[in-house]
Amino acid sequence: MNYKIPRGTYDIMPKDSARWHHVIDTFRLVAQRFGYEEITTPIFEMAALFERSSGESSDVVQKEMYRFEDQKGRTFALRPEGTAGVVRSYIEKSLDRLGGKSKFYYIGPMFRYDRPQAGRYRQFYQYGAEFIGSNHPYYDAEVIALEMQFLAELGLKNVSLEINSVGCAQCSQAYDEALRAYYQPHLEELCPDCQNRFEIRPRRLLDCKVPFCKSLRPDAPSQLDYLDQDCKEHFTEVQNYLDQMGIVYQVNPAIVRGLDYYSNTAFELIVDALGAQNAIAGGGRYNGLISQLGGKDTPAVGFAGGFERLLLALEKEGITGYEPISPTIFVIGIGAETRLLTLEYISKLRQDGIYVDYNPDKTSFKAQMKAADASQARYALIIGEDELASGRPTLKDLESSKQHSVDYQQLLDILK
RNA sequence: GUGGAUGUAGUUCAAUGGCAGAGCGCUGGAUUGUGGUUCCAGUCGUUGCGGGUUCGAGCCCCGUCAUCCACCCCA
Known part of the structure; x- marks a missing residue:
């Protein structure tokens, strides 16, 4: 790296x-x-x-x-x-x-x-x-x-x-002067930071954490009295x-x-x-x-x-739960000869507004099912030899594990 | 800008100065086209980076970079 x-x-x-x-x-x-x-x-x-x-x-x-x-x-x-x-x-x-x-x-x-x-x-x-x-x-x-x-x-x-x-601006200036007057006698004893603050921004003296500087604070003049x-x-x-x-x-x-x-x-x-x-x-x-x-x-x-x-x-406070959106459907194509149909479904679904995932790197059916599961998609659309022959892909609900064959319109109705 | 702690695999962490490891993750498999659980196998390293000491450094020393904590300041 x-x-x-x-x-x-x-x-x-x-x-x-x-x-x-x-x-x-x-x-x-x-x-x-x-x-x-x-x-x-x-x-x-x-x-x-x-x-x-x-x-x-x-x-x-x-x-x-x-x-x-x-x-x-x-x-x-x-x-x-x-x-x-x-x-x-x-x-x-x-x-x-x-x-x-x-x-x-x-x-x-x-x-x-x-x-x-x-x-x-x-x-x-x-x-x-x-x-x-x-x-x-x-x-x-x-x-x-x-x-x-x-x-x-x-x-x-x-x-x-x-x-x-x-x-x-006026009362602020009056207050700074009051603070300087108050801290002036102790100037030598203040921490170096505060000695610096004394000139530039005297009110910063008020929230110093050094014990001595802090000890002077209770009796210091308050801005509210100088408004x-x-x-x-x-x-x-x-x-x-x-x-x-x-x-x-x-x-x-x-x-x-x-x-x-x-x-x-x-x-x-x-x-x-x-x-x-x-x-x-x-x-x-x-x-x-x-x-x-x-x-x-x-x-x-x-x-x-x-x-x-x-x-x-x-x-x-434990408010963290904004989960990323997961795909609605994961499309699985089995075998090279189904590729055309698979891509057709992927494209059509996307054109119709559905979040579709697909993983061409996985070749075996099993590996693709695993990928579908890992994608957190609710449904898998399975396109293999049988589906190619019938022209009706299989829609599987990955939560209930139930599946049945559908045509495109039925598929869209379920997903929308 | 000051002081302190930390830095090892993608991640969480181990390793007396003596062969760099584990869990998780990832990849593949467990007979025909079915995921999660389980089991098996595999993959994963410039030990932040650069020097030094040493026969030998992840470990000790110096420098540097980064993160975290506290200052400072602020959102």
Whole structure:
């Protein structure tokens, strides 16, 4: 074996495809029910788009982006997330100037150069939804409801929703300063990571696992105390809508989205059974992003979820049963002289919409019967000397072992 | 990017530094044109890759690649 699959990637083999289709189909169905429409954007964009949207300081931009130059020296990047492309498209198509509301959903591969682990890949698949065009707290709740409905429809149970508000740019900045003021006296004692976080993203100090850093956390200021009136009201309203929709959640002030463009509502869906990679979906509001990317100032909210982790979570709950489809009938031709008739039946049945299997490598009748059994087909169609002479093949029910001769129309009636 | 564990047949796993094995799978057979169960036979190896130590390495050492776990981060 000379060629190997790139690190952090994997093949979705036919035996897994049925599960993937089921999950994807379910997402499409639920998204459509909420009025969201599919958008498909390129898997690469100008690198600058991601740098400006995710933020120069984010890990995604600093070390996880697959960048490349094309033949003319332009710098592109494989998309590390889905929102930037959707927003780019939204602006480019001048939807911001039309001023209406847009509801998008998307499904596709994302790329991050990160060290692989269970539930973490370099090429991974995300589904997501974006609502663009209103700051109404109902829409924060709507995208959450969409995600929750999707998971409920799949049968996933042990998942918890955690929400937070990171405020607008102003309260967010006020909070960062409050945090710095709080941690400043202990700066020398903090772990090296946290000393670094102190400057770049002080709120990251809150979920450090190092004992000393952790010990400072209970008394640290909370973002919720630094929200201005509008942001506070918005957050309260989001919770009211969730309550009224019967969605259970927990407020967790430590929830911080990794990308810089989030404002106000931030949320995550956690499945504890998954270990370290326990977030199966996350999202939030990004009111500043569209203007930041050159569009007309437009509020928006959305989320993205990871298919790999979702499938792992479903497996943990024993939800795995999406069997591949097996053939309806397996055609057995015995002897070279029956080949013409055999192929005629195979072709006709397929033209009439029947899933037919056949194995020309097996010559003996016995071997073909074994192949029919292995194919999991419900019926076998036997064409040998006798059938050739009478013009009526033998149909055998492989479950009951009963068989009888049929003509084509009878055969079709039984199979359909 | 950091730390740790692992890597042997298609697959799941064995093998004290001394002939690389087993179950499952796969192929064929068990008297005429009938599958599943059973029985018999056969097939399956660059021991991840590259070096080193040794009379001799799957086993010890170094490097490398990959997977898993924990960080980091996140989906």
